[in-house]
Amino acid sequence: MGVACYPENAVNRPISKDAPRSPAALDIGARIPFNRPFIVGKELFYISQAVLQGRLAGNGSFTRRCNEWMERQFQAKRVLLTHSCTGALEVAALLCDIAPGDEVIMPSWTFVSTANAFALRGAKIRFVDIREDTLNIDERLIEAAIGERTKAIVPVHYAGISAEMDEIVRIAKKHGLRVIEDAAQGVNATYKHRHLGTIGDIGAYSFHETKNFISGEGGALLINDEAWIERAEILCEKGTNRSAFQAGRVDHYTWHDIGSSYPPSEIVAAFLYAQLEESDTITHKRRAIFSYYAQAFRPLHERGILRIPVAPKSCQHNAHLFYLVMRDRAERDALIDYLAERNIQAIFHYVPLHSSPKGRTVRASDDPLPVTDDIAGRLVRLPCFFTLERDDQDRVIEAVEAFVER
Numbered sequence: 001m002g003v004a005c006y007p008e009n010a011v012n013r014p015i016s017k018d019a020p021r022s023p024a025a026l027d028i029g030a031r032i033p034f035n036r037p038f039i040v041g042k043e044l045f046y047i048s049q050a051v052l053q054g055r056l057a058g059n060g061s062f063t064r065r066c067n068e069w070m071e072r073q074f075q076a077k078r079v080l081l082t083h084s085c086t087g088a089l090e091v092a093a094l095l096c097d098i099a100p101g102d103e104v105i106m107p108s109w110t111f112v113s114t115a116n117a118f119a120l121r122g123a124k125i126r127f128v129d130i131r132e133d134t135l136n137i138d139e140r141l142i143e144a145a146i147g148e149r150t151k152a153i154v155p156v157h158y159a160g161i162s163a164e165m166d167e168i169v170r171i172a173k174k175h176g177l178r179v180i181e182d183a184a185q186g187v188n189a190t191y192k193h194r195h196l197g198t199i200g201d202i203g204a205y206s207f208h209e210t211k212n213f214i215s216g217e218g219g220a221l222l223i224n225d226e227a228w229i230e231r232a233e234i235l236c237e238k239g240t241n242r243s244a245f246q247a248g249r250v251d252h253y254t255w256h257d258i259g260s261s262y263p264p265s266e267i268v269a270a271f272l273y274a275q276l277e278e279s280d281t282i283t284h285k286r287r288a289i290f291s292y293y294a295q296a297f298r299p300l301h302e303r304g305i306l307r308i309p310v311a312p313k314s315c316q317h318n319a320h321l322f323y324l325v326m327r328d329r330a331e332r333d334a335l336i337d338y339l340a341e342r343n344i345q346a347i348f349h350y351v352p353l354h355s356s357p358k359g360r361t362v363r364a365s366d367d368p369l370p371v372t373d374d375i376a377g378r379l380v381r382l383p384c385f386f387t388l389e390r391d392d393q394d395r396v397i398e399a400v401e402a403f404v405e406r
Contacts, residue, residue, distance in 0.1 A: 034345040046270035058263025062270040074195040078223040085184040085206035085219035089117035092202045106154035107137040108354040124364040127354045133310040136163035152178040160320035162191035189318035215272035235259040290319035296397045329377035
């Protein structure tokens with residue numbers, strides 16, 4: 001069973017018994033964006049170090065530090081920094097030898113990169129509906145979607161809340177399939193004390209400026225099958241064995257496989273390493289912001305006016321985002337407009353991939369996805385970023401309360 005996310009250590013916020021303030025009484029104030037990039041530690045110092053070291057191309061000292069930090073922190077067998085999570089997913093598709101006519105199972109409730117990585121290899125996408133509670137792929141529907149050409153299952157850990165990985169891995173092993181975790185939103189979140197991205201055969205992280213740990217653009221590939229490590233290094237180095245050459249295992253390097261240029265520059269890696277060093281600080285602050293929202297909206301959740309994020313007890317989420325699910329699309333759209341009038345940027349999320357122009361051409365079936373379609377019209381994301389101040393968060397909360405109590 002899922003539980004609404006009100007962590008036991010939630011920051012206390014007195015819930016007023018008085019009627020909410022009227023819209024006219026609300027203080028509009030300065031604009032509160034949905035997201036704001038931030039500096040938390042030695043980002044600029046490390047960038048200057050990278051410049052002074054005289055190496056700005058990929059796979060320098062800061063790239064190695066990031067890789068080793070994640071291998072140690074998340075207990076991954078091998079981590080390779082990439083220029084984006086999109087790039088990491090593309091390498092995953094190559095490692096799985098996805099070919100034209102193959103099928104890959106994934107939710108439609110995800111960003112386009114999840115499907116694009118496999119569509120680029122000629123695969124058809126078998127979209128599966130999501131659960132009503134976690135908004136992750138419904139593991140009960142996966143087995144029925146498996147066909148003769150199915151090669152992989154790609155769970156997406158929405159909002160940093162894990163999909164039911166034990167059941168997904170069990171199904172994959174039963175049918176000889178690979179599991180590729182799209183953990184773009186799940187860095188430093190866990191499922192049964194295992195870090196997301198390290199449970200399947202391959203994991204993919206994002207360090208886009210909207211994520212918990214940022215580098216502007218950036219990602220990472222987590223290889224959990226040791227047999228794939230050498231080939232992954234080759235694929236990420238334009239198809240050459242340059243990594244083996246740099247490590248002194250060979251005396252020259254040359255073209256061995258298809259591939260592309262996936263590592264980020266050292267400037268990006270230097271910025272990211274400073275963020276990883278402060279991961280505990282960032283995570284603590286984000287969870288405090290999440291908890292404050294959760295406690296504030298709990299009465300409305302319990303009255304059935306709106307719904308807040310839900311996570312199974314087996315999941316430790318990372319407070320990646322905070323969303324509300326409203327009663328219908330009209331109410332959701334009206335709330336977004338209402339907040340915008342008060343200088344607060346709240347936004348919807350995905351247009352489901354199965355209903356997109358390209359999605360209709362690559363989907364393997366026309367099976368209905370009722371939960372996905374329903375959620376897409378009712379979900380709104382609230383401002384949730386590291387530097388969000390308590391006063392601004394109160395403005396968001398008061399505006400939502402005023403809207404629903406009109």
